[in-house]
Amino acid sequence: MLNDLLVAFQAVATIENFLIMAAGIWGGVIIGAIPGMTGTMAVTLALPFTFYMQPIPSILLLVALYKGSTYGGSVSAILIKTPGTASAACTTLDGYPLAQQGKAGKALNMALYSSCTGDLISNLSLIFIAAPLALLALRIGPPEYFMLMIFALTTVAGVSGRSLVLGLVSACLGLLLATVGEDMYGSFRFDLTVDMQSGLAVAPVLIGLFAIPELLKIIIFRNTTTHKPMQMGDNQVTRVELRRCLKAMLKGSMIGVVMGAIPGIGPSAAAFSSYGEAQRSSKNRENFGKGELEGIAASESANNGCCGSTMIPLLALGVPGDVITGVMLGAFMIHGMTPGPMLFENNLHEVYMLFIGMLFSSVLLFGAGKATMRFFSHISRIPPSLMAPIVLALCVFGIFSISNNMYDVIVLLAMGVFGFFMFLFAIPAAPFLIAFILGPMLEENLRRALALSRGDPSILVSSPITWLFASLAVFVVVVTIRQQLKKASA
Amino acid sequence: MGMTRGLIITALFGIVLFLLIPAYVPRPRFIPGFAPPPDMWPRTVSMIGIALGLLLAGLSFLPKAEAIADPEDASAIRGNTPVTTLLIRFGWTILAFVIFIGSVKLLGFLLSSILLLAVMLILTGYWRQKIVALLVAVVLPLALYLFFSSALNTRFPIGSLFKAIGI
Numbered sequence: 001m002l003n004d005l006l007v008a009f010q011a012v013a014t015i016e017n018f019l020i021m022a023a024g025i026w027g028g029v030i031i032g033a034i035p036g037m038t039g040t041m042a043v044t045l046a047l048p049f050t051f052y053m054q055p056i057p058s059i060l061l062l063v064a065l066y067k068g069s070t071y072g073g074s075v076s077a078i079l080i081k082t083p084g085t086a087s088a089a090c091t092t093l094d095g096y097p098l099a100q101q102g103k104a105g106k107a108l109n110m111a112l113y114s115s116c117t118g119d120l121i122s123n124l125s126l127i128f129i130a131a132p133l134a135l136l137a138l139r140i141g142p143p144e145y146f147m148l149m150i151f152a153l154t155t156v157a158g159v160s161g162r163s164l165v166l167g168l169v170s171a172c173l174g175l176l177l178a179t180v181g182e183d184m185y186g187s188f189r190f191d192l193t194v195d196m197q198s199g200l201a202v203a204p205v206l207i208g209l210f211a212i213p214e215l216l217k218i219i220i221f222r223n224t225t226t227h228k229p230m231q232m233g234d235n236q237v238t239r240v241e242l243r244r245c246l247k248a249m250l251k252g253s254m255i256g257v258v259m260g261a262i263p264g265i266g267p268s269a270a271a272f273s274s275y276g277e278a279q280r281s282s283k284n285r286e287n288f289g290k291g292e293l294e295g296i297a298a299s300e301s302a303n304n305g306c307c308g309s310t311m312i313p314l315l316a317l318g319v320p321g322d323v324i325t326g327v328m329l330g331a332f333m334i335h336g337m338t339p340g341p342m343l344f345e346n347n348l349h350e351v352y353m354l355f356i357g358m359l360f361s362s363v364l365l366f367g368a369g370k371a372t373m374r375f376f377s378h379i380s381r382i383p384p385s386l387m388a389p390i391v392l393a394l395c396v397f398g399i400f401s402i403s404n405n406m407y408d409v410i411v412l413l414a415m416g417v418f419g420f421f422m423f424l425f426a427i428p429a430a431p432f433l434i435a436f437i438l439g440p441m442l443e444e445n446l447r448r449a450l451a452l453s454r455g456d457p458s459i460l461v462s463s464p465i466t467w468l469f470a471s472l473a474v475f476v477v478v479v480t481i482r483q484q485l486k487k488a489s490a
Numbered sequence: 491m492g493m494t495r496g497l498i499i500t501a502l503f504g505i506v507l508f509l510l511i512p513a514y515v516p517r518p519r520f521i522p523g524f525a526p527p528p529d530m531w532p533r534t535v536s537m538i539g540i541a542l543g544l545l546l547a548g549l550s551f552l553p554k555a556e557a558i559a560d561p562e563d564a565s566a567i568r569g570n571t572p573v574t575t576l577l578i579r580f581g582w583t584i585l586a587f588v589i590f591i592g593s594v595k596l597l598g599f600l601l602s603s604i605l606l607l608a609v610m611l612i613l614t615g616y617w618r619q620k621i622v623a624l625l626v627a628v629v630l631p632l633a634l635y636l637f638f639s640s641a642l643n644t645r646f647p648i649g650s651l652f653k654a655i656g657i
Contacts, residue, residue: 045642165546169499172539176506176532183528187518190510190532219613220579221571386622389610390630396603397634401644406594413587425495443531451525 005127008352012360017057021361024061025368028068032084033076033376034398038203039069039085040323041402047327055335056350060357062331066324067119067307067365070267074111074300075372079104079379080391082211086202087267087303089433090275092210094288094295101291105235108376110293111300112369113237114249118301120362121253122260122308127355130312140262142448143460147469148262149442152269154276154476156431164480167431170422174435175442177205184444195407204399204412205436209429211395212416215388217423237293245297248278252298256305261312263319267303268437274302280476289430308358314339315351496547503539511536582613598649603631 024046031042042065050058073085078095091111098107140148156171180190181199191197237245252274259270278298279288288295311328313319318340320326332339337347344351382390399412419429446460453459461470515529590606597605608627617623638644 041642165542165549169539169542169546172503172535172542175535176503176539179532179535185518185520185525185528187516187528189515189528191514215610215614216580216583219583219610220576222615383616385614385616386611386619386626388614389607389616390626392610393603393607393630393634396606397631397638400599400646401638401642404645406591406647410591413591417584417587425498447526447531455526 004348004352005356008349008356011349012056012060012353012356017060017357018360018364020053020057020061021064021357021364022368024064025068025361025364026372028065028070029072029075029368029372030068031065032069032072032074032088034084034394038402039066039073040327042066042069043324043327047331050331051334055332055337056353056357058335059328059331059354060361062324062328063307063311063354063358064361064364067304067361068368070304070307071112071115071300071365071369073303074115074296075108075376078107078111078296079376080211080387081214082207082391082395086206086437087271087306088299089206089210089268089430090271090299090303091296093275093299093430094290094292097289097291098293098296103291105373106237106241106293107291107296108369108373109235109237110241110245110296112366112373113242114245114252114297114300115304115369116362116366117249118253118256118303118305119307119365120359121250121301122257122305123355123358123362124308125257125261126308126311126315126358130316136258136261139465142445142452143462144465144469145262145445146442146449146460147466147473148265149269149438149445151469151473151476152273152438153434153442154473154480156434163426163428166427170427170429170431171435173422173427174432175439177432178436178439179443184447195405198407200411201402201408202437203402204408205415206433207395207399208412208415209419209422209433211391212413213419213423213429214384215392216416216420218384218388241293245294248274248282248294248298249301251277251281252301253305256302257309259302260306260309263313265441266310267306269441270302270306271299272434272438274298276476280479311358315343315354316340318343492550493547496543496545496550498543499546500540500543503536503543507533507536507540579613582609586610586613594647594649596649596651598652599646600631600635601649603635604628607631 027046028039028042032039043062046061046065050061053061069085070087073083073088074091074095075084077083077088077092078099081092081096083089083092095107095111098104153171156167177200180196181188182197183189188197252271255274255277256267256270259265259273260267275288275295275298278294279285282288282292282294284292284294310325314325314329318329318338320329329339332343337343337350379387395412396409399408400406402408422429422432449459450457461467511529511532515532517527517529586606586609590602593602593605604627607630608623611617611623611627635646639646
């Protein structure tokens, strides 16, 4: 294997390949940083260009775009409280408070270090443990998915702030809103208008909930005293801080690797699970949500930790885990390669080239992130009374471009107003978002499992994997309730 | 605050459970008996929501539980501004959003966005820097319009007014 990897290294290490990957990473970072533009959009747009390229450089371009956009989402999440991608929503919770404290550079650096670490570990996992992880992923059925989602939902407790009850109310609102649109049997729910039959897309809900309430707060309360321009001298992450965050980073990377390898889970769920875990095990858990670097490390390492491992089911089994890997499957097939077990028989050299190229792209991600940081850091110097309307314009154009439909723009603005009311009633927004993203998967797998068992709920605890996730979820809930009761009695 | 909020949350989930679900979540005939129907999940969530709303209202009577039911609220950043002023500002913002959505068909996406951005800059108070604000209100939507329509082939609505005059 080592010999094959060295041969592949030689084949990949060309200026042309480096330029292609650098362009992909750079483009991905910029696209990810623009609210409303996602990695899926970047990969889909680049697909036609790959028709004229060699097979491996074309796949590397798509992978680079995916990685770049996953990191890029954190830039706008930190600087303007508008997550560029859904997986960066968790980064907003601590990134934006840090930016408000004049430490945006520190937050961006931590996001970059964590993204690169997660990415590297994910790539190494892809190379060395693809086969066992793919086998594990195959054993995950609807009951296991359901319990995994329940476990991921326990993150709600961690991001609920001081009130678990309000966090749960927020989660219920998210679960309810996620049911709008077509259900798994083809009937429509809550279709008050024809447009609502297509449901509510994640991007307008996510961006509306985080970005628009900030604008409304500025307009209505005219409170801009909290804004502090970023100090350039406060940019660096110190060694002590890095050491403190290392545990969260490594744990987050592993969570990202495992959840990325399971088809359909995706980086958002991984980021929230990692964040919840980091908060539970941190000595600074009280500081989470107020500007804690460990929170950024956990979230970013997990979402980039998915980037390499989402390729595991694709390469090993030929099963695309999400839309992006679905597009990549198309790219493989265009170039005459069929992902699955036979890929390792017929195209082993190409597979190793891909592995090596992905490792290179981790290094390029670091370089691109550092290079663009100084440019992005100027954003935090813009006064909020100017920045908020600019963000609104970016959101409105970005969201319209996703579907070429005013409906999504209406959802964006409506969710902004809804988010503002949530703020007025002190209902935290983060649990809403987690529930909105995980809700459809939770419901679908619950209903599938019950349909499989002919309505017998014991199927939900019928295998060791379901027991594992159920025990973890119960443990987390019990610990959280104990903490809340302690707080109340104090 | 705690009592009112609890009751509002209960009412919200109650409306969903008793009015919206019966009217807007139909049960298809072809689902076999053992498979959960489409209204199972929204009903369950709504019932939990009602219980949580009542719990919140109940907790407002217990001073010890106030910490877990009532964290800091918006009053911290409200300051001394009268409620009427806040409501007027909120009303203007909502009106601007509604007019923007309504005007896209008539004026097109670009012009409506320019107007929306200008109104937002006035409402945030940045309009005192007139030249910068005017430049931002015009140049930013124009740049975004050109970027999205050329790079992504986004087809923004042109507006019936411009269509009528042949632009």
